[in-house]
Amino acid sequence: MMTTVKAMTSGELARYLIDRKPLYILDVRNEDVYGDWRIEGQSIESINIPYFDLLDGVEEAVKQLPSDGPILVVCAKEGSSVFVAEQLAEAGLREVYYLQGGMKEWSEHLEPVKAGDLPDGALYQFVRLGKGCLSYMVVSGGEAAVIDAMRTTGVYEAFAEKLGVTIKHTLDTHLHADHISGGRKLAELTGAAYWLPPKDAGEVTFSYAKLEDGERIAIGATEIGIGALYSPGHTIGSTSFIVNGQYLLTGDILFVASIGRPDLAGQAEDWAGDLRRTLYEGYRGLSEELIVLPAHFGQIDELDENGRVAAKLGDLFRDNPGLHLEDESEFRRAVTENLPQHPNAYQQIRQTNMGRIHPTEEEQREMEIGPNRCAIHDQ
Amino acid sequence: MKADVVVVDTKGLACPMPIVKAKKALDSMETGQIMKVLSTDKGSLNDFQAWVRGTKHELVQHEEKDGVFTFYVKKQ
Numbered sequence: 001m002m003t004t005v006k007a008m009t010s011g012e013l014a015r016y017l018i019d020r021k022p023l024y025i026l027d028v029r030n031e032d033v034y035g036d037w038r039i040e041g042q043s044i045e046s047i048n049i050p051y052f053d054l055l056d057g058v059e060e061a062v063k064q065l066p067s068d069g070p071i072l073v074v075c076a077k078e079g080s081s082v083f084v085a086e087q088l089a090e091a092g093l094r095e096v097y098y099l100q101g102g103m104k105e106w107s108e109h110l111e112p113v114k115a116g117d118l119p120d121g122a123l124y125q126f127v128r129l130g131k132g133c134l135s136y137m138v139v140s141g142g143e144a145a146v147i148d149a150m151r152t153t154g155v156y157e158a159f160a161e162k163l164g165v166t167i168k169h170t171l172d173t174h175l176h177a178d179h180i181s182g183g184r185k186l187a188e189l190t191g192a193a194y195w196l197p198p199k200d201a202g203e204v205t206f207s208y209a210k211l212e213d214g215e216r217i218a219i220g221a222t223e224i225g226i227g228a229l230y231s232p233g234h235t236i237g238s239t240s241f242i243v244n245g246q247y248l249l250t251g252d253i254l255f256v257a258s259i260g261r262p263d264l265a266g267q268a269e270d271w272a273g274d275l276r277r278t279l280y281e282g283y284r285g286l287s288e289e290l291i292v293l294p295a296h297f298g299q300i301d302e303l304d305e306n307g308r309v310a311a312k313l314g315d316l317f318r319d320n321p322g323l324h325l326e327d328e329s330e331f332r333r334a335v336t337e338n339l340p341q342h343p344n345a346y347q348q349i350r351q352t353n354m355g356r357i358h359p360t361e362e363e364q365r366e367m368e369i370g371p372n373r374c375a376i377h378d379q
Numbered sequence: 380m381k382a383d384v385v386v387v388d389t390k391g392l393a394c395p396m397p398i399v400k401a402k403k404a405l406d407s408m409e410t411g412q413i414m415k416v417l418s419t420d421k422g423s424l425n426d427f428q429a430w431v432r433g434t435k436h437e438l439v440q441h442e443e444k445d446g447v448f449t450f451y452v453k454k455q
Contacts, residue, residue, distance in 0.1 A: 030429040052398045052430035076422050080395040 005085045008072055008097040010109035017041035017300065024066055027082050035369045039074060039106065039130070041300045042125030051080040058087040068292065070095045077102040090196035106130040107305040107369060110155045112137075113307045115293055118244055121165075122221060125293060125308055126155065130299020131181055131299050132372045134309055138243055145169040147191075147249055149182035149242065151364060156186055163309055163373035167192045171226070173251025173295060174238040175200035177264040178343035178372040180364050181353045184208070195370045197230075200237030205355035209241055231282055233275025234268075234374070248290040248313060253278055253370055255294045256302045256311045258375035261339055264346055268336040276331050277375070279323060288314030298378045322376065342352045344370040349356065387416045392446060394422055398430055399453070405436065408454045414438065416450040423448045 016023045025046035027034050034048040049061050061084070063273060065071055071093060081098035089096045097104060107130040115125040119142030126148060128134070136147040137156060139245070143167045146156050149172075160167050167190040170183040175196060179344075184206060187194035190307040195211040215229035227242040234252040238260075241249040252260040262271035290313040297309045304310070316324055325331035343349070345367035350365070351357045359367065371378065385432055387404045389397035397418040416427070424441065427450050431438040439451040 032425065032429070050426070050429060050433075051395050052402075052426060053433060055395075055402050075394065075406060077395045083395045083399075128402060240387055 001329045003249055003327065004094075004096070005082065005089050006097050007100040008132075008186070008369075009100050010106045011111070012111060013039070013072070013099065014107065014111040014127075018113075018303065020218070022057055022069055024064060024071045025062060025074055025228050026071060026084065026370070028080050029075055029191060035206070037103075039103075046074075050203075051084055051140075053077060054084055056089070058084065058091050059281075060086065062091050062093065065093065067093070070097060072097045074106075075102050077104050079090060083086075090345055102365070103130070103369075104365060108150075108152050108365070110135070110150060110152060110156075111307060112159055115308055116247060116291060119275065122376075123243060123247055123268055124159070125291070126150070126159075127303070127307060127309065128179075129300075131179065131370075134295050134297065135294060136249060138219050139163060140228060140244075140304060142166065143168045143215065143220040145219050145225075145226060146183070146186060147171045148173055148176070148251065149186050151180040151182040151185065151368075153182040153186040156182070156188065160190075166373075168192075168219070169193050170197060170243070171195040171211060171217075172236040173240065173249065175204075175265075175350060175353055176252075177346040177350050178296075178374050179368050180349055184355075187279070188192040197235075197237030197239045199232070200235050201354075203354050203356065213239070220323065232276045233271055234264055235265055236271065238273070238278075242286075242290070245287075246291060247293055248283075248286065249295075251295045251376045254292060254316065254320070254322070255296055255298065255375050256292070256309055256316065258322065258377035259320070260374060261376045262335055263339060264342065265350070268339075271339050272332045272335050273307050275329065275335060278317045282315065283290070284317075286313060288312065288317065292316055295372050296372050298375045339376060340373045344368070383412075384451075385414045386410060387414060389416060389418045389420070391419060393420055394426070397423055398426060401427075401450075405452065405454055410454055412452065412454050414450075414452045417453065418448045418450070419446055422450075423450075 020043040027048045028051035030050045073081040073085040085098040110126040117122045124137045126135045138145045144167045170187045172183045193209045195209045198210045215228040217226040229240040231240040382393045438451040441450045
């Protein structure tokens with residue numbers, strides 16, 4: 001009998017998650033890695049049996065897997081998932097896939113979704129499902145700005161080309177600690193200006209455009225502007241953007257289900273007060289109608305039915321637990337004690353984003369493995 | 380009893396082959412014999428440790444030099 005093992009790309013897997021189509025995952029990586037970081041979704045069920053426990057046969061796995069519906073075998077790079085998937089198909093399972101490129105490619109995949117309309121354009125959100133990172137492209141009048149770009153800059157270039165727009169600006173809301181910024185590289189490749197808050201750029205080795213409070217960056221020939229709002233707390237330089245008076249890009253200060261952590265640059269105690277002022281005073285003065293677009297999500301259920309992570313500022317004041325720590329000492333405790341584990345390699349990532357170290361492509365990929373863990377409520 | 384160390388060279392091979400080959404060699408060995416596995420696969424270290432932990436065999440020693448991981452496993 002011919003076995004029928006098919007490859008599933010990260011893009012196809014993304015649609016299963018976003019469209020909430022049922023999928024059963026057999027993750028064959030070792031238990032530690034699976035415990036630390038895996039593919040999750042409302043319509044996804046997964047079990048973990050390391051491939052080296054399946055060398056004598058897959059009977060044990062077959063017993064635990066459903067006999068109907070698609071089964072996706074996942075490993076770190078791909079090889080072991082093909083090895084196991086072929087055996088499952090031989091054992092009689094009908095719809096068996098392996099994840100093309102494994103978790104390595106999944107962790108880099110960006111799924112573009114439309115976050116909202118703009119005059120003569122739109123605001124797009126790029127959802128990095130495997131890591132919980134969100135980046136943005138503001139498009140209007142044939143021009144574009146990319147905010148908090150990932151290092152896989154080809155995705156933004158291809159997207160801009162498809163839309164027929166020119167990338168004029170790249171901006172980072174802050175110096176990132178969980179992923180390597182693609183902002184500078186994308187700016188170099190496209191001739192765009194790279195903007196970074198100067199208070200986060202004290203140790204950087206490159207030149208950049210200074211993103212200061214009140215700065216307005218025009219996009220296209222229309223009146224669209226990106227207004228910079230200094231909002232320290234996650235880092236001392238953290239800056240939010242208000243796009244066309246409609247959208248509030250909060251970086252790692254305010255998320256949909258949580259708030260940012262102030263400790264990744266080593267100064268939790270000092271920055272807790274800044275974070276509280278930004279969240280409880282700065283943002284309070286803004287219109288509650290603004291659509292909040294953060295730089296991360298923590299749980300897959302923060303995605304709406306279109307795969308978008310967004311919420312009205314007014315709704316977050318009502319529902320976000322991080323905005324209900326009224327007592328100052330309670331707030332300080334929440335953002336400095338019992339914090340989640342640090343993101344993988346966060347210090348090297350910061351050094352890379354400052355231009356102080358230059359890891360290879362492969363090393364950069366390794367550094368970014370795992371979830372972002374930038375919110376105080378992350379696990 | 381065979382005293383020789385069984386060498387399994389998996390340099391250049393990617394997951395799952397290093398462990399597939401190591402297991403095959405181990406299955407044909409006698410109790411007390413030592414297997415030496417060479418691998419250039421970066422994921423090897425964690426997987427090897429986890430795999431041996433799940434068997435009754437013993438990971439006697441492991442080292443990395445110039446990108447080559449060497450594992451010594453004693454068959455029980």
